[in-house]
Amino acid sequence: MFPLVTAFCISICLINLTIAESGISNTTENTGIEEPKLPQLGTDSVVLRQLLNQETLIRMSMTKNVHAMMKDMVSLKETVLSLQSDMSTAKQTARDERVKMEKETETLKDEIQKLKERNEVLEKRLSAQNATDFRILAELEKSSEDRKRLEKDLWTGQEKFERNASEILSDLKIQIRVLSMSLMELNKHAQEIDKTVPELIENKYHVLSEMIANVSTSLLEETNRSLSNIKTDLSETQLDQLKLSAAVLSLEWFRNNISSGGFDVSERIGFTVGTTSDNRYWGSGKLVFSSVLFNQGQGYDASSGIFTAPSDGTYVFYVTITAYSSNTINVDIVHDRISKVRAHAYGSTSHQTGTNMAVLTLKRGDKVWVQFASGGGYYSDSVPVTTFSGFMI
Known part of the structure; x- marks a missing residue:
């Protein structure tokens, strides 16, 4: 830094000397000031006098220039000190910023590592879920085939039963x-x-x-x-x-x-009803089976879900409840507000089924229905899976 300042000062001095010489000649020529007359000592004395005058002017000019240059040097020194202080502050700020950036970088690296680990866990869960979905789909397809086969067997059995x-x-x-x-x-x-x-x-x-x-x-x-x-x-x-x-x-x-003809089959009492839609959030009241498949004697009311005995006798009732997905659900066969038996479908796997049967002695006007007990949510299909049946023996 200081050799540069020294060279700068020397350059300024040379420039000022040149300007001073030019100024002296100009002053002598342009101002019209007469030089002091010395005694006539010949040509050498005149030359000596002119040299002395020029030397005096040059010294005066150099003195001014030196003072100005000293002021500039002081100002330049202050500027350099200020710049050094600013540079120190900037360096400290840069160091602080670098430390902060390093900490943030480490934090980001940790977060990226955590995200990678979480992503691996999610990928494993997704793979497991996909395997579970494929297994459930296969089970559903198998259940559908079993249901079709069961329906076929039921129709065949019904025809055979009628013949028998x-x-x-x-x-x-x-x-x-x-x-x-x-x-x-x-x-x-x-x-x-x-x-x-x-x-x-x-x-x-x-x-x-x-x-x-x-x-x-x-x-x-x-x-x-x-x-x-x-x-x-x-x-x-x-x-x-x-x-x-x-x-x-x-x-x-x-x-x-x-x-x-006192035991005419057409005069017997019996019904089979079901529901063609599921309800994931059902959890209270009577279960209303709106799809009526058979209602001999018109004892079942599809709007209320209640069977009313048309005559005195002994009746058999049967309920099948299928839980929604992996829910657990319990329903009761109720006779005039008193629970008689309970069907329990435990949600260990998807669409578990619970069944139960009750033989009841009813008087004409007695009412029987299916009532929610605990759990929640039942499953059915366009061909009823959740059903309720009863008949008089």
């Missing part, structure tokens, strides 16, 4: 006719027994009376015991006769109803 039911009814009518004839013969035999039993008792009584008159006191006690046993046998025989008569009457009534 017709054959069974025909055989039953034949057997009832045979049974009626047997019962008539049994009734006739029972009437004959009614006639012979009193005569037999009377004969035994006379024999025992004669024996009582002819035997000792010890034999009399034994005879009394035998008579008591005979009376007990007689009472049991009469009770069996009453039971037999009641059975005969029941069979006669059954035969008359069969022959008169």
